[in-house]
Amino acid sequence: MTPLPLTTQFLFRMVLHAGAPHMTAGELRVVPVTGGTFQGPDLKGELVPGTTADWLRVEADGTARMDVRLVLRTDQGQTLYMSYSGVRHGPDEVIAALGRGEQVDPASYYFRISARFETADPALAWLNKVIAVGVGQRPPAGPTYDVYVVR
Numbered sequence: 001m002t003p004l005p006l007t008t009q010f011l012f013r014m015v016l017h018a019g020a021p022h023m024t025a026g027e028l029r030v031v032p033v034t035g036g037t038f039q040g041p042d043l044k045g046e047l048v049p050g051t052t053a054d055w056l057r058v059e060a061d062g063t064a065r066m067d068v069r070l071v072l073r074t075d076q077g078q079t080l081y082m083s084y085s086g087v088r089h090g091p092d093e094v095i096a097a098l099g100r101g102e103q104v105d106p107a108s109y110y111f112r113i114s115a116r117f118e119t120a121d122p123a124l125a126w127l128n129k130v131i132a133v134g135v136g137q138r139p140p141a142g143p144t145y146d147v148y149v150v151r
Contacts (some may be wrong), residue, residue, distance in 0.1 A: 008148035011132060012040030016047065016143045018054070029056045036142070038072060043124075045074035063089040066113070078121040086113030086136065101140045111136035113145060 016036040021029035033052035038045060051071040058064050065087055072080040089095070090109025097104050113134040117127035134145040 007151040008133065009151055010040060011147045011149050012038040012043050014038040014134075014145045014147060015141070016145075018142050021056070027058045027060075029058065030054070031056050033068070033070060038147075040147075043074055045072055045076075045078075047071065048073050048079075061089070062092060062095040063087060068113075074124075078124055079119065080121075080124060080127065081118040082115055084113040084115035084132075084134070086111070086134070088136065088138070098138050103140060104138070106135075106137035111138065113147075115147060 014036060015038075017034045019032040019034045021031045023029055031054040033047060033054060035049050036047040038047075048071040052069060055067040056064055057066075066085060068082075068084050068086070070082045072082055074080070088109065088111040090098075094104055094108045098109070113136060115132040115134060117124075117130070117132070119125065119127055131150050132147050133150060134147040136143055136145045138144075
């Protein structure tokens with residue numbers, strides 16, 4: 001049997017600004033997302049501050065597992081809820097450099113997400129019915145994702 005093709009379409013690039021993490025029990029860190037922007041061919045806008053956070057678990061081997069919930073507002077005033085989970089891992093020296101806030105080549109580590117959207121806006125209701133995937137990178141300014149709709 002021939003595998004079915006997987007087709008994606010670029011949705012937007014999202015740049016997040018993160019605050020200081022709040023440490024909880026074990027390796028769970030709650031990281032406030034203090035702002036950010038997203039921009040693509042058909043959607044652009046900003047994150048709604050105070051409504052977003054990353055529940056980040058860093059495992060003993062340095063693997064980071066994220067559980068992120070965001071509220072986005074388009075430049076047209078439409079509101080979207082976006083939730084995603086993801087994983088980031090790589091060689092010890094690369095993860096250590098990221099931890100120090102250094103610029104690291106995104107090709108030297110794995111950083112992927114799976115996302116869902118919710119909105120009551122009729123023009124964007126199609127987003128309620130799709131899954132998105134993303135490729136992340138962690139420049140010193142904060143996480144950046146290229147997000148694609150899976151068609």
